[in-house]
Every structure is written in structure tokens, then in C-alpha cells.
Amino acid sequence: MSNGSSKDNADEGAHRWSTAFLFAGLVLTLLILVPAGLAVGPADLGMTEILRSLGGQATETEDLILWNIRLPRMILAFFVGAALAQAGVVFQGLLTNPLAGPYTLGVSSGAAFGASIAILIGLSMWLLPFLALAGAGITLFLVLLISGARKGLDPRSMILAGIVVGSIFSAAISFIKSVSGESLTTIVFWILGSLSGRGWSELAIFLPYFGIGVVGLLVLVRELDLLCLGPDHAHAAGVDVENTRKLLVFFASLLAAAAVAVSGVIGFVGLVVPHGLRMIVGPGHRRLALLSILAGGALLMGADILARAMSFAGQIPVGVITSLLGGPFFCILLIKHRRAPSLA
Amino acid sequence: MLTAENLTFGYTKGKPLLENVSLVVPRGRVLGILGPNGAGKSTLLRLLNRRYRPWEGEIRLDDSPLTQFSIQELARRMAVVPQNPAASFDFTVEELVAMGRRPHHGLTGALSREDRNIAEEAIERTGLQRLRKRPVTLLSGGETQLAFVARALAQQAETMLLDEATASLDIKHSSEILSIIRRRVTEEGLTVAAVVHDVNVALSFCDEIVFLSRGGTMGPDKPEVMVNTNTLQEVYGVASDRVAVYEKPLHVRSRVHGAPRE
Structure with missing residues (x-):
């Protein structure tokens, strides 16, 4: 909800205030992180x-270290974090x-499997995203198939199926790792998630996908408000449920x-960014999607700086850092909110 | 006006749940759709809302085939109040009601001043002013249903489908919701097709009733014509000595009572 004007809108005002406040806070954080990222x-x-x-x-x-190693790595951290957070909001x-x-x-595991094969x-670096995307x-196809998505998306079975399929792919990656020998370290780094050694070329590979994905999601994301009331509601309120869902899944997976x-x-x-943001600014998905770009970007930039500072x-x-920080944070969220109806 | 002709539909191939279902809801009237559990009442509403397409038969809204409308166009003409709506994530009442403006939005999805006024009016009509900031997840069943009625009203459609909109609500909320909708019918000529679980609710709320049971439809006709011990036996399979139909006991309409078997 934007531009409300009546006097009795105190709460909504508070909502918007916290959105604006958060936006400013995130921008400020980024302004601090940029020089920090260059200096560490x-x-x-x-x-x-x-x-x-x-x-x-x-x-x-x-000059080389500052502008060709640290700067692109930092920018990449921002966009990757933004992409992951956006995908999280949508899923x-x-x-x-x-x-x-x-x-x-x-x-993620499926994509990593595709990348491992590459x-x-x-294969050349430019082809890597295609295999990751195929993975x-x-x-997704397997998860949808196993969870019986023809009768509608069932969150519980989809997450269970996702964990199972993800585990199988993780095991498959370990298998590839064992037989590959030489490319072993590369793949290990892949699984743990790292930005080290990534530069302008990775950024150039990533940005087109990021652009397409984010633009697609920002157009569609408002439909999520209605979609999360259930497909029948969304349809009755004018949402093309099947196509919108497919596109949302596609862009988020991209x-x-x-x-x-x-x-x-x-x-x-x-996982953490959308959840944390929802607690602060409420569940409206347009707000979440916009803020998650900044918050996800800032989080991964921060985590990467930490990873470098601990070198x-x-x-x-950096994946180790996000899991070390994110895991406990998520546990706290779960404990704090385990009685909250929104988690039921 | 909403008409359905010879609808046949099912979820599994070769196993139709609805067969040759026909009905007419004239403008400004309330049609009650009654029948035993599992007869396909909610499914029929989904067909009427084009959530699913019938295998056979045609549905027309104001003389145009339903298939002619885009989903968004249809949503401008037809709103739905669901059965036991559950809200996930804690949207506030106000946010939920504003979602009813969705079919009138452009690409950006921003709410105009007019959208806000209409949503506000829907909140007032349902008496939810006090709860506007409350997350829907914290409302009682009756309040939640009122909020979803408000959302449907904000859609400003000329036709409204109710799927057991008052089932599981207490008598106060139930009568409140029904009178809000009845007022729209009388004042604005709202056309309503309502799946009703409770025969007594149907008797007091509906202008006409159609029975849906395995094998097709009975009616539609006036409630007092449709509801008698014979039809109830035929449709619900309840023995005629187990139900009693009282003619206008409260100067309203007939009442029905089911008695437990000894």
C-alpha cells in the first residue's frame, strides 16, 4: 500500500515509515560497505x-587489486545476494x-550439479549458466513431479521433495568430485559457495540473467499477494494463476x-532475507521484492567482506559465512515465531 | 444474468462429477445451490467462475459466453466469497480488502485514490473499521469471512458467487454477512449464486433454489416449492419421517429440522 492519506492510517503510516526507514538504512549500510569492501x-x-x-x-x-579484483567481486556479491533474496521472496x-x-x-543443488558437469x-565459462539453468x-521438474503439482502446488510436499532431490544432486556432485581429480578444488569451492577469484567477466555473465529475472519478477510479484491466498482466490480476483505461477517459478529459478x-x-x-524483511515491513510482496534487492545485496557484500577479513x-x-550467520539467525526466528499464525 | 446449460465436468477422465447441470440466475436475484456433501457444489462454482472449463455445456454471463472474457475482465464482473478462507502471512484487513481492486489495476498495480475510496467503502459496509489494521491471521472465523466479503465487494462486480460463505459462522456473523449481501442485491441488483449448506439459511436468503445431487439438478424454483420432505429425501437421502418442514413459523419462511435416529 503506497500513498494512503487518511488520518486514521496510523498503522499503515508506521508500515511505510519502517519501509522508508529500512530503505534509508540499507542504502546507508551499502555506502559503508563499499569502501570497506575495497579496503579489506x-x-x-x-x-x-x-x-x-x-x-x-x-x-x-x-590499481589492479582495487579495481579489477576487489571492486568487481564486491559488485558481484551485491547482485548475487540480491538475486538469491529475490528468488527467496518469490518461492x-x-x-x-x-x-x-x-x-x-x-x-541450488540442481544448478550446482549442472555447473559441476560443465x-x-x-566447458567455457559462458556456457556454465546454461548447464546450471538446465540443472x-x-x-524443479522432478520436485513438481514428485510432489504431484498437477493438483496444485503443495508447499509441504514440494519442500520435502526439494530436500530429497537436492540431496540426490549433492551426492551426485560428490560423486563427480571423486572421479574428476583435477577439477576437484574448483568443484569443492562451487559447493561451498565462494566469490573468490570472481571478477568482471563473471559479473558480465551474471548481469543479463539478473536483469531479465529481476524485471520479470518486479512486474509479476504483486500477484503473489493474491496467489498466497490460494489459487481459487487469485483466479477470482483476476490473476491468471497457472501462467503467473509458471513465470514466477521460471524467473526465480533463473x-x-x-x-x-x-x-x-x-x-x-x-531464506533469511525475505523472512526477516517480512517481519519488519509486512507481507506485501512488492515492498518485499524491492527491499530484498538491497538487503540481500548488502548481506552478501557484508558476508564476503567478513570472509576476506578472515582470510x-x-x-x-562466503557460503560458509552465510550459513554460520544465517543458520543460527533462522533458528532464532523459528523459536521466536513458532507460535505465530503466519508460520502455521 | 448468469446462465449455465448442460454442464458436464469431472476431475478424472470418464468420471463426470457434474452431468447436464443447468441453471439460470436472473439479474438482482439470489440462487441457492444445495445438495449433499460431495455433489459437486463447489466444483460448479469453480466452473461458473471459469476456474475450470466444463467438458460440455456453456456458461453465459449477460448473454456472452464466459470464455469470451479474459480472467481479468471476468474478475471485474464476477467476485467470489470463498469457503473458510484461510489467510497465510499477516496481511492487514485493509491490505486484504484492497486486493479486491486487483482486476481494475493497470500494469503497475498501484492503488489510485478511487481504489482506496472503494476499498474504504467496503470496509465500512462490513463494519470492519475497527479491525482495519489487524492482521487477518489474528481475526476470528467470522471476522475473517467478513474481511473476505469486503474484498469481494471492493471488486465491484455485478455478479457474486458465495461458496458456503456463512458455514461455520455464529448466528450473528452469519446473518450480518447475509444481510450485507442481500442489501447489495436489493439496492444495486447484484446477481448472486450461493452454495448453501444449511437448508434454513437457503430458505431465508435465496430467491430460488436448485438442488444438486448425483444425477443432475432439480429446479431451480422458489424455496417453498423446492423444499419439502419428499425433495429432501430424494436429494439428501434422509428418511421423510426424520425431517419436518414447518411453514413460516417465525413469519419468515419454512423451517427444516432434522432429528437424530433413535
Whole structure:
């Protein structure tokens, strides 16, 4: 609900205030994260070097590290986080279940399986997203088939099916890993989810998918408000249920698969961000979708900076950080809200 | 006016649930659809709302085939109040009612001032002003149903389908909802097709009644013509010595009482 004007709209005002407040807070966070992201890393380059480089007085190596390694990695972290959070908003809305997400539905594992095959047979980087997408597509097909989606999407069986299919694909990835030998480390990093070594080219691969996915979702996402009342309601209120659902699943999977293709499986961002935002600004999906871009982006940027700051302990994949942070956070949410009707 | 002719439909091939179902709801009238559990009443409403397409037969809305309308166009002409609506996620009453404006939106989905006024009016008509900020998940069954009625009213459709809209509600909420809808019928010529579980509710609320039971339809006709011990036996399979139909005991219409078997 935007532009309401009557005086007795105190609560709605509060809602919108918290939306605006949150928006400002997220923008501010991003403004802090950008220099932090440039200043943190294994090479000892801090604010002084950044300022020097901006003044054109840094060494070539310093310039290279700052603008060709750290900057693109940071931007990629933002967009991947945004994509995962968006996909989470859509899956949670479609299944009216806060446990749904690209990870719990097996989409991420399926995409990672496709990516692993691509790595195994040594395909070019540009083809990787296609295989990831194919993997995600096959997973979704299987999940829908197993959960009997012809009679309508049943969240519980879909999540169960997603976990099962996801596990099978994870096992298949481990199998590929065992037989592949040489490409082993690459695949390991894939599964844990990492942004290390990703640069402008990964960003270039990712952005078109991100653009298509986000634009598609922002157009359709308002229908989720009605869709989560149930298909009959949505239809009666003028939503083309079947096609809208298909498109939403497609765009959300596209985002998740593309994210996996460039950064591996990064868990919890797609689960925690939409859930946390819904608690603050309410369930309206347009609001959620917009804010989740900023929040998901900021979260993954932050997590990646943390991963880099801890690089004294060796290479830490960012997926490990998001799971370490997101897991407990999600547990707290579950405990705090286990009696809440919205989780019933 | 809503008409259905010789509808046949089922969920499994070769096993029709509805066969040769026909009905007419004239403009500004309330048609009650009655029948035993599992007779396909809710399914019939889904057909009337084009949620599913009939295998055979045709449905017409104001003389145009239903298939001619896009889903959105149809939603501007026809609203549905569902059975035991459950709200997932805690949308507020106000947000829920505003969703009724969906079929009138453009691509952006932004609510205009007019949308807001109409939603506001629907909230007032259903007496939900006090609860407008309350999440639907925290409402009682009766309040939830009122909120969904308000949502349907906000849709500003000329035809409304009710799927046991008052089942499981207490007497206050039940009569409240029925009178709100009745008022729209009298004042604005709303056309209503209502699946009704309770024969007594049908007797007091509907202008005409059609019985749906395995094998097709009976009626439609006036409630006092349709409801008697013979038809009840035929449709519901209840022995005629187990029900009594009282003629106008409360100066309203007939009442029906079922008695438990000894």
C-alpha cells in the first residue's frame, strides 16, 4: 500500500515509515560497505591506497587489486545476494511457506550439479549458466513431479521433495568430485559457495540473467499477494494463476541458477532475507521484492567482506559465512515465531 | 444474468462429477445451490467462475459466453466469497480488502485514490473499521469471512458467487454477512449464486433454489416449492419421517429440522 492519506492510517503510516526507514538504512549500510569492501583483503591495501588510487597516484598492482579484483567481486556479491533474496521472496510467496527458498527446493543443488558437469567436461565459462539453468530446471521438474503439482502446488510436499532431490544432486556432485581429480578444488569451492577469484567477466555473465529475472519478477510479484491466498482466490480476483505461477517459478529459478553459476551454492540468503524483511515491513510482496534487492545485496557484500577479513585463516568461502550467520539467525526466528499464525 | 446449460465436468477422465447441470440466475436475484456433501457444489462454482472449463455445456454471463472474457475482465464482473478462507502471512484487513481492486489495476498495480475510496467503502459496509489494521491471521472465523466479503465487494462486480460463505459462522456473523449481501442485491441488483449448506439459511436468503445431487439438478424454483420432505429425501437421502418442514413459523419462511435416529 503506497500513498494512503487518511488520518486514521496510523498503522499503515508506521508500515511505510519502517519501509522508508529500512530503505534509508540499507542504502546507508551499502555506502559503508563499499569502501570497506575495497579496503579489506589479503593484500595490505587500505583507505590510504584507495584515496591514492583515486588520485591516480597508486602503483599498477594496487590499481589492479582495487579495481579489477576487489571492486568487481564486491559488485558481484551485491547482485548475487540480491538475486538469491529475490528468488527467496518469490518461492516463499508462491508456497506460502517461509521455509521455501532456492536452497530448500533443491534448485541450488540442481544448478550446482549442472555447473559441476560443465566444469568436469571443461566447458567455457559462458556456457556454465546454461548447464546450471538446465540443472535447476530438471530439479524443479522432478520436485513438481514428485510432489504431484498437477493438483496444485503443495508447499509441504514440494519442500520435502526439494530436500530429497537436492540431496540426490549433492551426492551426485560428490560423486563427480571423486572421479574428476583435477577439477576437484574448483568443484569443492562451487559447493561451498565462494566469490573468490570472481571478477568482471563473471559479473558480465551474471548481469543479463539478473536483469531479465529481476524485471520479470518486479512486474509479476504483486500477484503473489493474491496467489498466497490460494489459487481459487487469485483466479477470482483476476490473476491468471497457472501462467503467473509458471513465470514466477521460471524467473526465480533463473536468478537462483545464474547465481549458482557464478558463485556456487550460497545458502540462507534466500531464506533469511525475505523472512526477516517480512517481519519488519509486512507481507506485501512488492515492498518485499524491492527491499530484498538491497538487503540481500548488502548481506552478501557484508558476508564476503567478513570472509576476506578472515582470510588469515585460509580461504573461507562466503557460503560458509552465510550459513554460520544465517543458520543460527533462522533458528532464532523459528523459536521466536513458532507460535505465530503466519508460520502455521 | 448468469446462465449455465448442460454442464458436464469431472476431475478424472470418464468420471463426470457434474452431468447436464443447468441453471439460470436472473439479474438482482439470489440462487441457492444445495445438495449433499460431495455433489459437486463447489466444483460448479469453480466452473461458473471459469476456474475450470466444463467438458460440455456453456456458461453465459449477460448473454456472452464466459470464455469470451479474459480472467481479468471476468474478475471485474464476477467476485467470489470463498469457503473458510484461510489467510497465510499477516496481511492487514485493509491490505486484504484492497486486493479486491486487483482486476481494475493497470500494469503497475498501484492503488489510485478511487481504489482506496472503494476499498474504504467496503470496509465500512462490513463494519470492519475497527479491525482495519489487524492482521487477518489474528481475526476470528467470522471476522475473517467478513474481511473476505469486503474484498469481494471492493471488486465491484455485478455478479457474486458465495461458496458456503456463512458455514461455520455464529448466528450473528452469519446473518450480518447475509444481510450485507442481500442489501447489495436489493439496492444495486447484484446477481448472486450461493452454495448453501444449511437448508434454513437457503430458505431465508435465496430467491430460488436448485438442488444438486448425483444425477443432475432439480429446479431451480422458489424455496417453498423446492423444499419439502419428499425433495429432501430424494436429494439428501434422509428418511421423510426424520425431517419436518414447518411453514413460516417465525413469519419468515419454512423451517427444516432434522432429528437424530433413535
